[in-house]
Every structure is written in C-alpha cells, then in structure tokens.
Amino acid sequence: MMTMLRRPLFWLILLLAGIFAWLPVRGNNVALREDLILVAVAIILTSNLNLMIGYTGYVNFGHIVFYGLGGYLGLYLATVRGWHLVISALVAGVLVSLVALLFGLGILRLRGAYFALATIGVLVAVQAFVANFEPWGRSTGMYVSFDSYAPLGGPRHALWTTYFLVIGVMALSLLLSLAIKSSKFGLGLFAIREDEDAAIVLGVNATVYKAIIYSVSAFLPAVAGALMFFKNGMIDPSIAFEYMLSLEGIVMLMLGGSGTVAGAALGAGLYERLRSYLLTSPRLSEFHLVIAGGLLLLVIRLAPGGLIGWLYRLIPHSREVVE
Amino acid sequence: MTGLLEVRGISKRFGGLQAVSDVSFTLNEGEILGLIGPNGAGKTSLFNLVNGVYKSDKGSIMFAGKDITGLSPDRVVRLGLARTHQIVRPLQGMTVLENVIVGACFGRENQSMHDAHATALEVLEKVGLAKRAYSPARALTLASKKRLEVARALAAKPKLLLLDEVLAGLNPTEIAQMIDIIHSIRDSGISVFMIEHVMQAIMNLSDRILVLNLGRKIAEAPPAEVVHNTDVVEAYLGFPDIVDKLRGMA
Amino acid sequence: MSGILASMIDGLLIGSVYGLAAMGLSLIWGVMDVINLTHGSMIALGMFGMYLLFAAIAGNPYVLLIPVIAAGLLLGILVYWLSVNWVVGRSQLMSLLSTFAVNMMVIGIGTAIWSTSPYNVDFSLSGITVGAYTFTGNHIAAAISALLIALLLEAFLYHTRAGKAIRAVADNRDAAELMGISSTRVLMVAFAIGIALAAASGALVSTLFPFTILSGAGYQLKSFVVTVLAGLGKPFGALVAGVLLGLLEGAVSPFIAVSWIPLIEFGLFVIVLIFFPRGIFGKATA
Numbered sequence A: 001m002m003t004m005l006r007r008p009l010f011w012l013i014l015l016l017a018g019i020f021a022w023l024p025v026r027g028n029n030v031a032l033r034e035d036l037i038l039v040a041v042a043i044i045l046t047s048n049l050n051l052m053i054g055y056t057g058y059v060n061f062g063h064i065v066f067y068g069l070g071g072y073l074g075l076y077l078a079t080v081r082g083w084h085l086v087i088s089a090l091v092a093g094v095l096v097s098l099v100a101l102l103f104g105l106g107i108l109r110l111r112g113a114y115f116a117l118a119t120i121g122v123l124v125a126v127q128a129f130v131a132n133f134e135p136w137g138r139s140t141g142m143y144v145s146f147d148s149y150a151p152l153g154g155p156r157h158a159l160w161t162t163y164f165l166v167i168g169v170m171a172l173s174l175l176l177s178l179a180i181k182s183s184k185f186g187l188g189l190f191a192i193r194e195d196e197d198a199a200i201v202l203g204v205n206a207t208v209y210k211a212i213i214y215s216v217s218a219f220l221p222a223v224a225g226a227l228m229f230f231k232n233g234m235i236d237p238s239i240a241f242e243y244m245l246s247l248e249g250i251v252m253l254m255l256g257g258s259g260t261v262a263g264a265a266l267g268a269g270l271y272e273r274l275r276s277y278l279l280t281s282p283r284l285s286e287f288h289l290v291i292a293g294g295l296l297l298l299v300i301r302l303a304p305g306g307l308i309g310w311l312y313r314l315i316p317h318s319r320e321v322v323e
Numbered sequence B: 001m002t003g004l005l006e007v008r009g010i011s012k013r014f015g016g017l018q019a020v021s022d023v024s025f026t027l028n029e030g031e032i033l034g035l036i037g038p039n040g041a042g043k044t045s046l047f048n049l050v051n052g053v054y055k056s057d058k059g060s061i062m063f064a065g066k067d068i069t070g071l072s073p074d075r076v077v078r079l080g081l082a083r084t085h086q087i088v089r090p091l092q093g094m095t096v097l098e099n100v101i102v103g104a105c106f107g108r109e110n111q112s113m114h115d116a117h118a119t120a121l122e123v124l125e126k127v128g129l130a131k132r133a134y135s136p137a138r139a140l141t142l143a144s145k146k147r148l149e150v151a152r153a154l155a156a157k158p159k160l161l162l163l164d165e166v167l168a169g170l171n172p173t174e175i176a177q178m179i180d181i182i183h184s185i186r187d188s189g190i191s192v193f194m195i196e197h198v199m200q201a202i203m204n205l206s207d208r209i210l211v212l213n214l215g216r217k218i219a220e221a222p223p224a225e226v227v228h229n230t231d232v233v234e235a236y237l238g239f240p241d242i243v244d245k246l247r248g249m250a
Numbered sequence C: 001m002s003g004i005l006a007s008m009i010d011g012l013l014i015g016s017v018y019g020l021a022a023m024g025l026s027l028i029w030g031v032m033d034v035i036n037l038t039h040g041s042m043i044a045l046g047m048f049g050m051y052l053l054f055a056a057i058a059g060n061p062y063v064l065l066i067p068v069i070a071a072g073l074l075l076g077i078l079v080y081w082l083s084v085n086w087v088v089g090r091s092q093l094m095s096l097l098s099t100f101a102v103n104m105m106v107i108g109i110g111t112a113i114w115s116t117s118p119y120n121v122d123f124s125l126s127g128i129t130v131g132a133y134t135f136t137g138n139h140i141a142a143a144i145s146a147l148l149i150a151l152l153l154e155a156f157l158y159h160t161r162a163g164k165a166i167r168a169v170a171d172n173r174d175a176a177e178l179m180g181i182s183s184t185r186v187l188m189v190a191f192a193i194g195i196a197l198a199a200a201s202g203a204l205v206s207t208l209f210p211f212t213i214l215s216g217a218g219y220q221l222k223s224f225v226v227t228v229l230a231g232l233g234k235p236f237g238a239l240v241a242g243v244l245l246g247l248l249e250g251a252v253s254p255f256i257a258v259s260w261i262p263l264i265e266f267g268l269f270v271i272v273l274i275f276f277p278r279g280i281f282g283k284a285t286a
C-alpha cells in the first residue's frame, strides 16, 4: 500500500477523478456532466477490458455483457425489489462477477483465438437469454419507476448522485489496474500473456489466474452498468448489450496502448470525445464506425503500442511515470 | 534409502508412436544423472512426463516422497522440481530480471515480489547475466537465453533441476562457462537430471547415465560402463563418430 | 408427414447454405491460420450484392450468383491486401484485430448506405407440396446451388494446379515455399475464394429471408460453430457440419422460440471446443 502512494500515476488518477467531479459542479453545467459521464463509462469499460486483453493477452469481444447484465440486475433490485441504489449496484457487481467466474471456468479452457470466439458467443447467448426472460420484460426491457428516485432525494438530485458514483467507479477501475499491474498476481498475468505454457512451467496456475481476472474484470463494469441504466431510467436487451460498444472498447484500448493503465484511460477519453463529435456532426455521424475501424487498422499497423507505446519510444523514461 | 525422484514404468504414446515406453529409474539426492540417446529417442518427452507437461498413459512418478503422477507443471514446480526448455522460451516482452522474478515468485518458496527481486538478482549473478538484467529478454543471444532458462529454473529454489540440452548451440567458451554453472548448482545441493548431446561434457559431469533408445531405457550405469555397453553402442551405430567419441572419452 | 420431419428437411436445406458460408471461413482458417472476422460483413455484402443486381436486372437470382461470386473474389483480394497480408504468421491477436477493423468499416459503410432496415429479394420459385407441408422452391434451389458450388470448390482444390498449391501451403507453408510455390499469391487466392464463398452464401440467404446489413453477424456465429464442429481447416467437413446444424435447428424449432437458437448454438460451440477440439470428425490422434 505504501508503495502505491509513491507512484505518480496514483495521484494523477485521483486528480483526474477530482477534476471530473468538480468541472460540472462549477456553474451547475448539466450538459458537461452528461458528456463527462460517457467518458467515465468509456474509461471504466476500457480499463477493465485491459485487464483481459492488455494484461493477460485474451481478447474479450463480449466485454459489454458485464455492463448490460449489471444494468439489468441493478435496475431489477433497485426498482422491483426497492433496494438502495448503491446496494443494488454492489450486489449486481458481485453477482455478475460470479456469473463471469462460472463462464470463465468453462471458456477459459480455450486458448487464444478460440477464447475470443467464445466471448462473441457469450454475448449472443446472454442477450438471447435476457430477451426471453419474463421477469426482466423480455425484449421490451424494464423502466425505472419515478418513486425509485425518492430515496436519493428526487430525480434531479439522483442524477448528480449517480454521476459522482460513476466517477468513483472510474477512479477505482484505474486504481485497480494500477494495483494489479505491480502485484505478483499481475506478474503472473503478464507471464501468461507472453507465453502461457512457459508460465505454467514456471509455476503460474494459469487456469485459476485467468478465471479470477475474467471475473474481476466483470465487477466494476457491472456496477457502472447498474448506475448508468438507473440514471437513464430504462433498459432493454439491444441497448444493454450493444455489440458495437463492446467492439469500440477494443479500439479505445489499442488506440491508447494496451497493457498500460494510462493508455486505457487516454484511449477511452480521446475516442469517446471523437465519437460524440462524430455522432453529433450531421455529415459524419453515419461514418463513425468507418472511422473507428480505420483508426484501429492504422494503430495496429503503425503503432501497435498505441499512444502510450509511442510515448515510451519517444521518451524512454516516461515508463516510470506513465504505467 | 529411497531416491529423490522415482519413476516407475512410465509410458507415453502419440498416435502410432510410442515416444516413451515403460521407463523406470531412480535419481538419488545430490546426484547428477545424465540422459542420452539418439535424436527422437524420447528424452524431452520423458522430461515432459516428469514435470507434468504430458500426462502419462501408464506408470507413476514419486518426487521427494510424494506421488506427483498427473500433477500439472505449476504444482510440480512448487514442490521443488524445475526445468529448462530445449527450445528456449523466454517471456519475450519482459526484461531478463522480470523473467527470473516470475521464476522466483511462483517457485517452491512462493516468494513475495520483494524477496523475488533479491533472489532474481542473486541468481542472475550466479549464471553471469547480471549485466543484462534490464535488457528485454528477446534481445539476448542464444547462449544468454539458455542461461536465462537456467536462471529462471534456479530462482524457483528447486530440489531437482531438469536441464534439457543447455549446451547445444553454444561455442566452446560458452560451454565451459555453462559447465561451471552446473557444477556450482550441484555444489549448492541441488540434484540435476540433464539431457545432453555434447558427449564430453555429459560424461564428465554425470555420476550416472541413463540411455534411451526408441522410447526404451537401454542402459543405466556410470559413464565408464555406459560406453562399453553393447546395446548403447548399437543404438548409436547409425552415428559412428559418436561411438568413437564415447570410447575416446571413457 | 409429421411437422418435425418437415421442419428438419427445411433445416437441412438451409443448413447447406450455412455449410457453404462455413466452408469459406474454414478454408481461410486452415490455409493461413487467420480467423477472418470480416466473414459476417462479407456475407452481408453478398446479400446486398444480390439485392442490387436483382433490382437492376431482375434476372434469375441463381444466375446472378455468378457475378456475386466474381465480385466476392475481387473484394477478397482487396481485403487481403488491406488487412491480411501483413498479419499472416504474426500473432492471432493481430489478425483478429485487423480483420475485425475491416469488418467495422464495412458495416459502417453499409449502415450509411442502407441503414439497418430490412431488405428482401422479391423472387419465389414454386415449391413442392407433400401432404400438409410445402417446401418452398427457394429453399430447394438454394440448397442445390450450395452443393454445386461446394462440388466446384472440391474440383478446384483437388484437380487444378492452383488448388493443389493451396492444399500444399495449408499443409506446410515452409515446405511449399521450398518447392517454389509463392505462398503470398496462394494465400491471396485462398482468401479471395473464402470471401467469395461467404458472399455466395449471403446471396443465397437473401432469397430466403429478409435481411439487414447487420444480418451477417448471426451467420458468422453459425459459421464459427460449424467450423469447429467440423474440425479446423476441413472445408468439406464444414459443409456436412452445416447441414447437421441446420437439421438440429429444424428439429428444435417446432418446440422453442427462434430467439433461443443463438443460445443453443453457443452452447454447442463451447462444448465441442472443449470436448472435441479436433471437431466431431477428427480422429483422436496427434
């Protein structure tokens, strides 16, 4: 713990969260808050995805499943069961992590590309399940009733509360990535990424490590999903499990630099701003996927280390600060 | 007295090929046991069976009094049985030091990152790689990569070390250095089981030698006896200069 | 005739189209060890290619298959140079990401042009009626077309020089290079054929069901399931496995909602991968 305090990135993360929290409060800027919350969600998804792709070397195409399932569970607990939002979100996070652990013990027996394909399957299968699940409203989904906001001091106040909570989850995601990166657990994951068989011969229990990280990478996205869909007031299978969002997470990660904490945040932030700009621009909105795909192709071809990798090459010592 | 490693009737088949066939032997504590045999004799396969990379079809393996048959490699190394790879497998994207830290962290003593760091530096010093500690592993020469293999395995603080052709591909100076390293390993109390094609080296290093041919054990004896064993000579008949070398050395 | 039998026969007919799509994926996977994530979007382009040709010429869709296949070959060459050539032999992560990037671009362009609303090819052949059940002519014609294309591929792979070169490269790329086979050109041709097969299957699907630019994704998932069922790099096994998957869908569809089918397919995919890593036709030998 003490060593964490000596790492510049630790303080930078707290500073980032502080700025996110402070900016929209100054002048009660609701529009800015709505922009920033999307950036925060992108950072949450990307940095947790990084635990799989960047740290462990396993591509997860269906990472959004955790976010969507968390949203469903959270909404269900908060509205149908009437639990407090924070409790609902945490319970949703725990349950989704457990589901991920179960899935993980199955599909993580698959290596490399096979695992990646199975994750597409997980996404499709979970979506099919939810779309047929009566208690969650099948394909029409669920709505948040107006009185669910009462415990949080009414809708207006509730929106601010969820915003701060999401910023908190964002900070936790980055801190989690940072903590894992310098831990023995993280070292085991990196060894698996480099050469799984060699790692096993060196004593890394790859089966357990992979299942744990898959489950861990589900937790905060699920919490974020519960908060976000509560804030939005509704959920249905197509918005909860938006395949494209899952895929764009990979673009964000590769853009920033996979395997690095700062890269995940940087890529998510930049890409999310670009995406919002494209989506609101009348001429470019239809082409945002084209641009995303082109960007990904360029990055992996020209700078497979992403922006951070490029920074490392430019200033080798930056490695020690920007992890 | 029972040995450190006791292998009984171990067999492994790949499709139509019997790679290892009913092999039994005992390795005593503190000993250097050599393993020789023509290419494809099943030597590496035997290592893979011993450390759990392959599941055996038949037979049992006892290590330090424990039955390790069927255990996965990560559990085997935790019990104190580490190995190197014939075809080196450094964790390419990591530094040399990080590679060795992995070995220490997940080895027999299950060390913390802090202790592993110290162990790794110590081991790198021992194998003569201290100067390269901060280089990326992929940048090493073959000889250095072999030392890295040895360093990683040593960092696990094993009781028994399996060395798979750590001398192959090295020049004479490098071979001499590696032999010194192996001597010092044994002197530090670690038993060694080593595969080698460099005959002079294995004859000099080993206390006893195990000979495999076509997956079967054909001899197990001190070096001086092995070279006069007719089965061994026959097994090598396709390789006449090896026979000469064997004779010349004993 | 019982309803389930009729449903299974229908599944069998559609399954041959799944098989055709999977053959494309399997060929590419087997020859160059690249998992082609543009597969779904190429199937979708096949659908729209048929739609456009049919709207322009109003000819017989089964004749229009020929220009669709030709366009598929050209497109395959383009995609090969854009995203595949430089990842061959590199880590699978690279090839996954680069083909996936192209997939995003194609879907993006397709969405911009056609939005995500459904289209259909308004053509129907008279069917065959057996008792209370009618098998539509389009289903039968699609199955026959798929089989014909598969036979043509087999003839190509086993009886032409280029086909033999492809098989040689699939077998052992280094050895083939030593024998003077230019692997880049062979890989390009194999990739182009794989894409053409995807486009052809999409074109056939477009005569059966309404479709959107996103429809390819579902068939891509089926192709993955079929490919692993058959064992990697076995294109003809893929055809058989496709028919089996169609049969299975036909057998369960009278009893459950269609929306459950992806769940079943996924379950099958994981179970097969874990318990039969070499496919159900694979021998258990090394």
Ligand SMILES: Nc1ncnc2c1ncn2[C@@H]1O[C@H](COP(=O)(O)OP(=O)(O)OP(=O)(O)O)[C@@H](O)[C@H]1O
Residues within 6 Å of the ligand: B014, B017, B019, B037, B038, B039, B040, B041, B042, B043, B044, B045, B046, B086, C286
């Ligand atoms: N995983 C495997 N699958 C199939 N065959 C294998 C496998 N591993 C080894 N073999 C075969 O088993 C036989 C023995 O191989 P092994 O690597 O044990 O020989 P070796 O004695 O180490 O030879 P060398 O001196 O060349 O290293 C060889 O014919 C090899 O092809």
Ligand SMILES: [Mg+2]
Residues within 6 Å of the ligand: B043, B044, B045, B086
């Ligand atoms: Mg060997």
